[in-house]
Amino acid sequence: MNRKKSIEAYHEAVKYIPGGVNSPVRALRSVGENPLFVKQAKAAHLRDVDGNRFTDFCLSWGVFILGHAHPQVNRAVRQAITRGTSFGIPSLQETELAKQVNRHFPGMEKVRFVNSGTEAVMSAIRLARGFTGRNIIIKFDGCYHGHADHLLVSAGSGVASLGKSSSAGVPSDFVACTVSLPFNDKEAVSRIFREKNGQIAAVIVEPVAANMGVVLPENDFLLHLRNITTQHQSVLIFDEVITGFRLSAGGAQQMFRITPDLTAVGKIVGGGFPAAAFGGRANIMTLLAPDGPVYQAGTLSGNPIAMTAGTETLRILSEEGFYEKLEAKTNPFIAGLKESVRGENITLNHAGSMFTLFFNVDKVRSFEDAHKSDRERFARFFKYMLAHCFYISPSQFEADFISIAHTERELERFVKTVDRFVKTG
Numbered sequence: 001m002n003r004k005k006s007i008e009a010y011h012e013a014v015k016y017i018p019g020g021v022n023s024p025v026r027a028l029r030s031v032g033e034n035p036l037f038v039k040q041a042k043a044a045h046l047r048d049v050d051g052n053r054f055t056d057f058c059l060s061w062g063v064f065i066l067g068h069a070h071p072q073v074n075r076a077v078r079q080a081i082t083r084g085t086s087f088g089i090p091s092l093q094e095t096e097l098a099k100q101v102n103r104h105f106p107g108m109e110k111v112r113f114v115n116s117g118t119e120a121v122m123s124a125i126r127l128a129r130g131f132t133g134r135n136i137i138i139k140f141d142g143c144y145h146g147h148a149d150h151l152l153v154s155a156g157s158g159v160a161s162l163g164k165s166s167s168a169g170v171p172s173d174f175v176a177c178t179v180s181l182p183f184n185d186k187e188a189v190s191r192i193f194r195e196k197n198g199q200i201a202a203v204i205v206e207p208v209a210a211n212m213g214v215v216l217p218e219n220d221f222l223l224h225l226r227n228i229t230t231q232h233q234s235v236l237i238f239d240e241v242i243t244g245f246r247l248s249a250g251g252a253q254q255m256f257r258i259t260p261d262l263t264a265v266g267k268i269v270g271g272g273f274p275a276a277a278f279g280g281r282a283n284i285m286t287l288l289a290p291d292g293p294v295y296q297a298g299t300l301s302g303n304p305i306a307m308t309a310g311t312e313t314l315r316i317l318s319e320e321g322f323y324e325k326l327e328a329k330t331n332p333f334i335a336g337l338k339e340s341v342r343g344e345n346i347t348l349n350h351a352g353s354m355f356t357l358f359f360n361v362d363k364v365r366s367f368e369d370a371h372k373s374d375r376e377r378f379a380r381f382f383k384y385m386l387a388h389c390f391y392i393s394p395s396q397f398e399a400d401f402i403s404i405a406h407t408e409r410e411l412e413r414f415v416k417t418v419d420r421f422v423k424t425g
């Protein structure tokens with residue numbers, strides 16, 4: 001495969017942009033590759049600057065559940081642009097999307113839009129602290145909640161593959177109020193609530209973890225979090241930036257029938273534009289400025305173009321049978337993958353239309369388990385898939401995604417390619 005132009009583009013980019021990228025995982029360092037420079041994307045496909053065509057299983061980190069450049073979303077966006085691209089003054093589009101989010105996530109009684117998942121989570125945490133008057137935040141190892149200072153503790157995603165449990169430039173005082181516990185460890189949660197009685201502002205969790213690879217909650221883990229936070233009057237925050245509108249229209253909270261106090265959504269909700277939201281119980285949300293004392297703001301927040309793309313995307317997702325159709329694509333695919341990796345010392349974790357193949361481990365139910373994976377074999381796997389025109393998420397600690405635009409033939413070809421790799425690589 002000729003990737004000459006991507007390599008040239010990379011050499012040019014590094015002159016001006018640190019690492020040549022605006023988000024670290026894109027540099028493909030953990031898989032020992034040069035970054036890909038994309039020229040265009042359509043449905044389930046990417047085309048790079050060299051003209052190579054890839055079937056995309058990363059989908060801008062799960063954003064494009066409808067596939068890239070969906071015609072209906074694009075049409076709405078084109079019309080919206082002619083009316084102006086930002087006002088800094090309220091517009092009807094914001095209420096429209098807020099209504100839609102609330103319809104799917106009834107627990108998000110009130111919603112505020114921001115520009116990224118990082119911002120959504122950061123604001124939700126500030127709000128939880130403002131509401132409870134307490135400082136301590138409980139998170140879980142391998143869960144990623146964006147790059148806000150106090151959440152970069154045992155974080156997943158790009159931080160995980162950098163092999164850092166935290167980041168330089170974060171004063172230890174900033175993370176002194178963050179406690180990170182093993183995912184799925186109910187006893188550890190009970191213990192910390194006993195030790196820090198009356199000091200815990202919030203528990204934040206990815207209800208299905210996707211930033212250490214896909215890891216499912218087990219044995220009523222989420223129910224335990226719900227019960228213990230209620231009992232101690234702490235705020236339960238679900239970070240559904242990936243799982244929201246992915247696992248179901250109402251995210252993981254609909255799937256597991258557990259309503260958190262606050263929820264962050266992102267990725268899909270922006271329809272391919274920089275938008276995210278946080279929301280929850282009205283009595284907590286009203287503490288936000290201008291109603292209350294917790295400050296939060298944004299020049300481009302509620303941007304009309306992003307709101308339009310999000311609204312149009314959610315409109316399509318709300319159509320009768322959308323998730324059933326996605327599931328009908330996903331089920332045989334997952335079954336095929338399972339068959340391919342059977343007896344090969346590979347674990348396939350999946351939830352709805354997201355999945356991760358963990359190399360050379362039995363079972364992955366925590367970050368510690370995920371870390372036992374053979375990352376060199378994963379790197380070989382990534383290169384092999386790329387050489388066969390599949391772009392998968394470029395780290396062992398990320399999820400892969402299926403969109404409604406993937407065809408059965410492409411999915412079958414993916415399974416066959418995995419099968420060949422497993423038998424030979």
Ligand SMILES: *Cc1c(COP(=O)(O)O)cnc(C)c1O
Nearest residue numbers: 116117118144145146239241242
């Ligand atoms: C992607 C992600 C974030 C951060 O969102 P950005 O838009 O990248 O800032 C936060 N939490 C989870 C669970 C995510 O997957």
